[in-house]
Amino acid sequence: MSDVREISSPTNPLIKEIRALHMRKSRIETGRFLAEGARTIREALDNGTVPELIVYRADQRDEPAVTVVRKAAAAAGTALVEVNAAILEKISNRDNPQSVIGVFRQKIRSLSELDPLRAPLWLALEGVRDPGNFGTCVRTADAVGAGGVILIGTTCDPFSPEAVRATMGSIFAVPVFAASTQEAVDLLARWPGTSVGTALQGAEDYRQVKFRAPTIIVNGTEQSGLTQEMRDACGKLAKLPMRGRADSLNLSVAASVMLYAALDRLLPDG
Ligand SMILES: C[S@@+](CC[C@H](N)C(=O)[O-])C[C@H]1O[C@@H](n2cnc3c(N)ncnc32)[C@H](O)[C@@H]1O
Numbered sequence: 686m687s688d689v690r691e692i693s694s695p696t697n698p699l700i701k702e703i704r705a706l707h708m709r710k711s712r713i714e715t716g717r718f719l720a721e722g723a724r725t726i727r728e729a730l731d732n733g734t735v736p737e738l739i740v741y742r743a744d745q746r747d748e749p750a751v752t753v754v755r756k757a758a759a760a761a762g763t764a765l766v767e768v769n770a771a772i773l774e775k776i777s778n779r780d781n782p783q784s785v786i787g788v789f790r791q792k793i794r795s796l797s798e799l800d801p802l803r804a805p806l807w808l809a810l811e812g813v814r815d816p817g818n819f820g821t822c823v824r825t826a827d828a829v830g831a832g833g834v835i836l837i838g839t840t841c842d843p844f845s846p847e848a849v850r851a852t853m854g855s856i857f858a859v860p861v862f863a864a865s866t867q868e869a870v871d872l873l874a875r876w877p878g879t880s881v882g883t884a885l886q887g888a889e890d891y892r893q894v895k896f897r898a899p900t901i902i903v904n905g906t907e908q909s910g911l912t913q914e915m916r917d918a919c920g921k922l923a924k925l926p927m928r929g930r931a932d933s934l935n936l937s938v939a940a941s942v943m944l945y946a947a948l949d950r951l952l953p954d955g
Contacts, residue, residue, distance in 0.1 A: 689765045691743065695772050703740065703776050703788060709842050716791050718844035719776075720856070722783040723750035728854035729789065730757045736787035738764035742773050751784050758787075778846070791844050794862045796835070796872055804832025805878075805898035805951050808940060809869065811837040811915050812906035819843055820851020821937035822904075827855035829944045832899070835862040837869040837915070866914055873918040876901055880920040883943050884911050885933055887924030894923045896947045904940045 692700055705711035706719045717737065720726060726736060739758050745751050746767060759765055773782050801807065808826045813819045819841055826834050841848060849856050864872065873880045878899040883891075903919050905911030910933075916922060925934060925942055934942070 689767055691767045692772065693769060695775055699766070700768070700772060700776065703738075703786075704778075706788065707778055707846060709845065712791070712842065712844055717788055718791055718849060719846050720787045720789055720849050721777060721779075721785070721846070722854075723754045723785045725849075725854040725857075726754050726785055726787045727757065729787065729857040730754070730761060732857045734789065734792075734857045735761040736763050736789050738766055739785055739787045740766045740768055740773065740776060741785045742770055743767040744770070745784050748784065754785050763787075792861070793843070794833075794860055796862055796864050796868050799833065799835070799862055799872070801832075801877055801899045801901070804830065805900065806831045806944060806947055807833060807835065807899060807901040808944060809835040809837055809901055809903040810840065810936075810940070811866075811869070811903065811911055813840045813904070813936065814907050815936070816841045816843075816845050816848035817851045818907065818935070818937045820848045820853075820856075822940050823852040823859050823861070824855045825937070825941040825944055827852075827859045829948045831859065831944065833860035833862055835864055835869065835872075835901075837864050837903075838866050866912070870914060870918040873901070873903070873915075873920070876920070880918075881943065881947070882911050882916050882919030882922045883924070883939050884916060884922050885924055885927070886910075887922035889921060889923050891923040891925050891943060891946055894921060894946070896950045898951050900947045900951060902940060902943045902947060904936055904943075907936050 741751050879897045880901045882903045
C-alpha cells in the first residue's frame with residue numbers, strides 16, 4: 686500500500702511540477718502527462734496502466750468514485766496526494782475540476798512495434814493539429830476495436846490535457862504510434878491488406894470501396910488534407926460525397942464514418 690501525502694501549499698515543489706505538465710515543454714522533458722477524472726483513471730488501471738501519482742481533495746477522499754480509484758491506485762503502488770479544493774483547481778486549470786487527477790508516463794510506440802496482423806482495422810492521421818480531433822479519433826478507434834492510431838509527421842501533442850480529455854479514457858486502451866512521413870510511406874508499401882486514403886479528391890465513393898483485412902484508413906490534416914506523398918502511398922483513395930454547401934467534413938467525423946464503413950464490410954456480423 687502507498688503512503689498518503691498531504692499538501693496544503695500551492696507553492697509546494699511537487700504541486701508546481703504537476704501543474705507544469707499543462708505545458709508541452711514540461712511534458713517533453715519529463716515524459717509524463719495529466720489525466721483527469723475518476724472514470725478515466727479507473728479505465729487506465731483496468732487497462733494495466735498505473736498512474737505514478739494521483740491527487741484528490743482531502744474532503745472528498747471518502748466519496749464512492751474517489752474511494753474506488755484511491756484504493757485501486759494505492760494497491761498498484763501509486764503515490765497518493767491529498768490537497769484542498771483551491772490546489773486541485775490550480776492543478777486542473779479548470780473552474781470545475783474533476784475529483785481526481787492522475788500523473789502518467791507517456792507511451793508512444795515506433796512503427797517497428799506495429800504488427801498489422803494484430804487487428805483487422807487501423808487508423809493513421811497525417812499532421813493532425815487539433816487535440817480534440819485527435820482525441821475523438823482515438824475514441825472511435827477504440828470503439829471499432831482498431832489496433833492503434835498512427836500519427837504521421839508533425840502533429841498536436843497526443844498527451845495534452847485537451848487531447849487526453851477528448852479520448853474519454855481511450856488513450857489508455859488504444860496504442861499510439863509515431864512515424865515520419867517516410868516511415869509511414871514504407872509501412873503502406875508493405876501493408877498486407879487494404880490501405881485507404883480519405884480525400885476530397887478521392888477516386889472512389891467510399892460505399893464502393895472493397896476492404897480486405899487488415900485495413901488502414903489514412904486521414905489528412907485539417908487545413909490542407911493528405912499530402913501528395915501520402916496519397917501516392919495509399920492503395921486507394923476514397924471520398925465521402927458532399928451533397929450540400931459544406932466543402933468538407935470535420936477530420937474526426939470523416940475518420941469515424943470510414944472506420945465504421947470498413948468495420949461493417951470487414952466483419953459483417955460484428
Ligand atoms: C477538413 S478535411 C481537409 C480539407 C482540405 N481542404 C482538403 O482539401 O482535403 C480533413 C480530412 O478529413 C478527411 N475528409 C474530410 N471530408 C472528407 C470527404 N468528404 N471525403 C473524404 N475525406 C474527407 C480527409 O482525410 C481530410 O484530409
